[in-house]
Every structure is written in C-alpha cells, then in structure tokens.
Amino acid sequence: MRFSKYLIFTLREDPKDAEVISHKLMIRAGLVYKEESGLYGYLPIGFRVYNKVVNIIREEMNRAGAIEVLPTILTPASLWIESGRYDIMGKEMIRIKDRKDNWLVLGPTHEEAFTDIVRRTVSSYKQLPLTLYQIAKKFRDEIRPRFGVMRCREFTMKDAYSFDIDEKGLDESYNKMREAYIRIFKRVGLNALPVEADVGSMGGTRSEEFMVFSSVGEATIIHCPTCNYYANVERAESILKDDDVVENETMGELKEVDTPNVFTIEDLTKFFNTSPKKFIKTIIYMADGKPVAVLIRGDLDINEVKLKNYLGAAELELATPEIIEEVTGAKVGFAGPVGLKKEIRVIGDFSIKNIKNAITGANKTDKHIINVNINRDFEVKEFADIRTAKAGDICKNCGGSLEETKGIEVGHIFKLGYKYTESMNVTVLDKSGNRIHPIMGCYGIGVDRTIAAVIETSNDEKGIIWPITIAPFECVIVPIATKDEKIMEISNKIYEELLSKNVDVAIDDRDETVGVRMNDLDLMGIPFKIIVGKKAINENKIEVKRRDNGQTYEIPVSEAVDEIISIIKEEYKKYEA
Ligand SMILES: [Zn+2]
Numbered sequence: 401m402r403f404s405k406y407l408i409f410t411l412r413e414d415p416k417d418a419e420v421i422s423h424k425l426m427i428r429a430g431l432v433y434k435e436e437s438g439l440y441g442y443l444p445i446g447f448r449v450y451n452k453v454v455n456i457i458r459e460e461m462n463r464a465g466a467i468e469v470l471p472t473i474l475t476p477a478s479l480w481i482e483s484g485r486y487d488i489m490g491k492e493m494i495r496i497k498d499r500k501d502n503w504l505v506l507g508p509t510h511e512e513a514f515t516d517i518v519r520r521t522v523s524s525y526k527q528l529p530l531t532l533y534q535i536a537k538k539f540r541d542e543i544r545p546r547f548g549v550m551r552c553r554e555f556t557m558k559d560a561y562s563f564d565i566d567e568k569g570l571d572e573s574y575n576k577m578r579e580a581y582i583r584i585f586k587r588v589g590l591n592a593l594p595v596e597a598d599v600g601s602m603g604g605t606r607s608e609e610f611m612v613f614s615s616v617g618e619a620t621i622i623h624c625p626t627c628n629y630y631a632n633v634e635r636a637e638s639i640l641k642d643d644d645v646v647e648n649e650t651m652g653e654l655k656e657v658d659t660p661n662v663f664t665i666e667d668l669t670k671f672f673n674t675s676p677k678k679f680i681k682t683i684i685y686m687a688d689g690k691p692v693a694v695l696i697r698g699d700l701d702i703n704e705v706k707l708k709n710y711l712g713a714a715e716l717e718l719a720t721p722e723i724i725e726e727v728t729g730a731k732v733g734f735a736g737p738v739g740l741k742k743e744i745r746v747i748g749d750f751s752i753k754n755i756k757n758a759i760t761g762a763n764k765t766d767k768h769i770i771n772v773n774i775n776r777d778f779e780v781k782e783f784a785d786i787r788t789a790k791a792g793d794i795c796k797n798c799g800g801s802l803e804e805t806k807g808i809e810v811g812h813i814f815k816l817g818y819k820y821t822e823s824m825n826v827t828v829l830d831k832s833g834n835r836i837h838p839i840m841g842c843y844g845i846g847v848d849r850t851i852a853a854v855i856e857t858s859n860d861e862k863g864i865i866w867p868i869t870i871a872p873f874e875c876v877i878v879p880i881a882t883k884d885e886k887i888m889e890i891s892n893k894i895y896e897e898l899l900s901k902n903v904d905v906a907i908d909d910r911d912e913t914v915g916v917r918m919n920d921l922d923l924m925g926i927p928f929k930i931i932v933g934k935k936a937i938n939e940n941k942i943e944v945k946r947r948d949n950g951q952t953y954e955i956p957v958s959e960a961v962d963e964i965i966s967i968i969k970e971e972y973k974k975y976e977a
Pocket residue numbers: 624625626627628629795796797798799800
C-alpha cells in the first residue's frame with residue numbers, strides 16, 4: 401500500500417466525547433469514525449485491524465470444528481414470539497415494521513435464528529454434534545452508548561451455537577470453544593481470563609466470561625489470589641468475614657423508637673450509636689409485577705442478579721413509593737419484617753440469620769423498632785444467597801481473602817440447556833428412534849470490543865502499540881525524503897520485494913515532513929518502521945525501529961528484506977497459541 405494513494409486520517413486532538421484511551425486513539429489514529437451516538441464505522445486502517453481479528457477468530461473456530469454460516473440479520477418477530485423473548489427483550493431490541501405491516505427484528509443475538517437453522521436441516525442424532533457460527537453485525541439500542549466501540553448500538557460479533565445429543569456432548573462442545581477462545585485471545589495479544597459468570601434463570605448450567613483486567617472495564621470481578629477463583633460479581637459467592645454479630649446477648653424487649661428524618665443506614669448508625677451490622681434492611685421489590693420483601697444485614701448489598709435468578713423472575717425492579725406505602729403502611733425508609741401491612745413473599749439473605757436484637761423499620765412513618773429477633777418476632781420461610789460478594793470476604797473454596805478488580809468482557813461462553821430447542825420445538829431422532837431435544841451452548845466474542853481492549857492494554861503517550869498479529873501493517877517503509885530519487889529508489893525496491901514475499905508492508909510516501917509521518921505511524925501503532933535515509937546512500941544501511949520499546953536495528957540494504965522477514969517471523973512467535 402502506498403500511503404500517498406491511500407486514505408490516512410489522523411487527528412492531533414482527542415475527541416471531546418471520548419472518556420477512555422481506546423476511544424480516543426481509535427478516533428485519532430483514523431481507525432473508526434463516529435456516525436452517530438453508538439454508531440461507528442471503520443476507516444481503511446481500522447478495517448485492516450478488524451479483518452485480521454476476524455481472520456484469527458475464523459481460523460480458530462474452524463480448527464475447533466465449528467462451521468460458518470450466514471443467517472439473516474433481520475429476523476421475523478415470529479421466531480422471537482416462539483422462544484418467548486419478543487416481550488422480554490425490551491427496548492434494546494430494534495424492531496422494524498415492513499411495508500406489509502410485519503414486524504422484523506434487527507438481531508441483538510441469534511439463538512432463535514440458529515435454532516431455526518437446525519430445525520430446518522437436522523433430523524437425526526447422526527448429524528450431531530454440530531457447532532455453527534457467524535461473524536456478523538448485531539444491534540442493541542443501548543440506553544447509554546459509551547466508550548466508543550466498547551458499548552455501542554451496532555457491533556460485530558462472532559457468535560457460535562452448539563447442538564448436542566446430551567449433556568456429556570455439550571461439555572465437550574463447550575470445552576472445545578473454551579480452548580479456541582484461549583487461543584484466539586492469545587493470538588490477538590490479549591490476556592483474557594475465563595471468569596465464572598451468571599447463568600441466568602433460564603436453565604443454563606455453566607457460564608464463563610473472558611475478561612481483560614482493566615480499570616475502564618464495566619464488569620466487577622471477585623477473585624481469590626490464593627486459589628485463583630475468578631467470578632463476575634453478579635455470580636460470585638463468598639463467606640462473610642465478620643460473624644461478630646453472633647453474640648450471646650439475651651433477647652431484649654421489642655420497642656418502637658421515634659426516628660424522624662433518619663433514613664440511611666449511615667444516619668441510623670449514628671442515631672442508634674451502633675454498628676450497621678445490627679440493622680436488618682428491608683427492601684421491597686417488584687418481581688414480575690408482584691411485591692417481594694427482601695431482608696439483608698445493614699452493611700451489605702443485595703445482588704439483584706442473584707435475587708432475580710432465585711425468584712426466576714423475568715423483570716425485577718425496586719418498588720415505587722406508592723407500592724411501598726401500600727405494602728408497609730409507611731413512607732419509604734421505614735420498612736421492616738415485623739408487622740408488614742400486606743402479606744407478601746419474604747426472602748432473607750443468610751446474613752440475617754444470626755442477628756440478635758436487630759434494629760428494623762417499624763412499618764410506621766418515622767419509626768424504627770429495636771430488639772427485633774428472628775423466629776421470636778418474625779418468621780422467614782425462604783433463605784437464599786442474595787448478597788453481593790466484596791473484597792475482604794472469605795473465599796468459599798480455600799478460606800483466602802477475596803479481592804475486587806475491574807474487567808472488560810470480550811467473550812462469553814454459556815451452557816444454555818434446552819430453553820430454545822424446547823420452546824421452538826426442535827427434535828432429532830436418537831439411536832432408539834425416540835424424538836429428543838438437542839441441548840445447546842452459545843459462545844460469543846465481541847470483535848470491536850476485542851480491538852478496543854487490545855488498545856486499552858497496549859498503548860503509550862504516542863499512541864497505539866499493536867501486536868504484530870493484528871496491526872494494520874506489519875511494517876511501514878519511511879523514505880526520509882520523498883523527493884530524493886535515490887532514497888525513493890531504494891525504498892521502492894525494498895517495498896516491492898517485501899510485497900512479493902507476502903509481507904504486509906506499506907510505504908509512507910506522503911508529501912509530509914518526516915516528523916509528521918513518523919508521528920502518524922506511532923499513533924497508528926505500526927510495529928516496525930523501516931527508515932530509509934541518507935545512511936542508505938552513504939553507508940548502504942537502513943534502520944528498523946520497533947514501536948513497542950523504540951529499539952532500532954541497522955541493517956545493510958542488501959540484507960534488508962531477509963532481515964526484516966526474520967524479525968517479523970520472530971515477533972509472531974510471541975503470539976503463538
Ligand atoms: Zn480461594
């Protein structure tokens with residue numbers, strides 16, 4: 401590629417709306433442009449990176465035995481109605497009405513479409529196991545698109561779906577994908593770890609997210625440095641460190657206390673001059689339209705994902721002040737387990753089991769009760785782990801102390817179970833001639849987010865530092881003076897030869913100062929610059945400069961091509977899976 405005839409578009413200034421490094425650099429290096437909030441298109445330099453990532457993913461999917469297909473992006477609403485997700489998906493799913501008044505969906509995910517392919521084409525156990533995949537656009541009408549391509553409304557995903565005859569088969573298909581993911585992320589230069597993830601309430605049995613640790617990550621990961629337990633906080637389990645609330649106190653007498661204008665646990669702690677662990681928080685939720693009271697110790701937080709899964713609810717939200725008043729008989733802030741006005745389902749987190757003489761809301765405005773004791777004053781029929789694990793808790797596997805970190809989710813693998821094959825009635829004949837539902841797994845990688853995650857973890861003040869495997873070009877030749885015939889002759893010769901030997905090379909022959917061009921190449925993250933200057937004429941030497949650590953090699957012109965090829969080859973070894 402000759403840059404003089406190419407489209408290079410770089411910016412010196414950070415875009416105003418960019419909060420994270422990858423967003424800034426993707427815009428400044430001319431990888432992407434912003435069409436509209438949450439909508440990014442790729443410019444030539446970015447599209448080269450994109451294609452390299454896609455190729456690596458495709459190679460590894462094929463190696464793992466997955467088969468590529470290309471379903472439609474527009475899917476009929478009927479498929480979603482069949483699976484039961486048409487209403488559940490909410491406003492994130494973009495719906496379109498065609499000229500015949502039929503509703504179509506711009507696929508946010510493709511479980512339905514792939515299940516439909518299998519329903520159309522597979523009828524016997526002999527055709528299984530089968531893992532199908534696509535690398536294609538997805539659409540989600542994010543309420544708050546942000547961080548550039550990291551959370552946007554149109555994006556590319558590789559999504560794969562496995563179909564097996566039984567759970568043992570699913571385990572094998574899942575593990576093959578897991579292996580493939582480890583290879584893919586290694587090859588694109590990402591340190592992505594599989595982390596235990598939420599399995600949802602729809603019959604999934606195992607789920608892992610591939611996380612890249614980064615301060616800009618939107619996911620919180622709980623991990624144990626002692627036994628290497630890693631889990632998304634939505635899923636993480638832990639043991640509470642402090643059981644100091646289990647005291648041998650004698651039960652006191654129930655007593656109402658006036659607490660006007662004392663609402664938060666912090667205020668209450670001051671008012672009663674005691675520890676937040678003495679409080680039982682009572683929170684009223686609406687689960688699929690029905691009120692539920694949830695009890696947890698005052699210093700802890702409810703994990704709404706765990707709660708939603710426990711309840712098997714499709715929708716879970718905090719109750720409105722009107723409903724709270726209806727249920728408790730008091731204004732917001734005074735709910736408690738004793739004497740709720742309305743009889744509703746009560747779920748207790750394990751953390752409240754042993755609190756003696758607790759303080760709770762009185763279900764009367766401006767009043768709390770002290771010396772509340774479980775079993776004596778109120779009953780909890782259902783206990784569950786609905787607490788958010790946090791740093792400092794004890795690891796349930798090894799007793800170590802848990803830590804918290806942030807991560808960018810770049811991939812997700814999921815044992816789905818029978819949800820789609822049952823709801824969409826997909827069956828195959830088994831060995832004995834019985835009709836059975838295949839069991840499914842699904843496996844996604846966000847292509848754009850993978851690119852952004854690489855930039856987040858590999859950059860410096862000059863710009864991006866690409867791993868050679870996904871760099872827009874492996875190397876770029878920089879003729880110091882583009883008007884100097886001799887320099888251009890040597891540059892062109894090296895360029896043509898490298899091209900003929902399949903090196904992904906470009907020549908930056910733009911009519912710009914050498915400083916501008918070098919800065920652009922650094923910003924774009926080109927791994928190797930091949931500098932052809934006066935030394936090429938006077939001393940017969942060129943210079944190869946590494947982007948990552950600035951190291952330079954002087955090479956005789958006559959050996960340049962072979963030497964560059966060998967340097968590049970060596971570089972690839974770092975990313976071998
Ligand atoms: Zn541990």
